[in-house]
Amino acid sequence: MKHIVLTGGGTAGHVTPNIALIPKLQEAGYTISYIGSYNGIEKKLIEEMGIPYYGISSGKLRRYFDLKNFSDPFRVLKGFGEVKKLLKTELFAARTQSYCYLWSK
Secondary structure (H helix, E strand, C coil): CEEEEEECCCCHHHHHHHHHHHHHHHHCCEEEEEEEECCCHHHHHHHHCCCCEEEECCCCCCCCCCCHHHHHHHHHHHHHHHHHHHHHCHHHHCCHHHHHHHHHC
């Protein structure tokens, strides 16, 4: 079984291209999972499509001064660790060969 993990979030503008791809990928025989932020708009949009959704910690790049600019890099690092762990879990371990094969083409 071929498996694709899609990601994107923050605004619907990053999610809608993935939403447009999902039906064609499913027709082509792919199993699809989605990784996004814990509470972003992408969670609602993807779950409505019946796609398995996995939330991770994420940060935001602000172009103005905000105290969160100091903590967000740590949220991004935490999210990186969460994704790494998620991709190593049994959920994706059985599909890793297909996933790696797609990247090698």
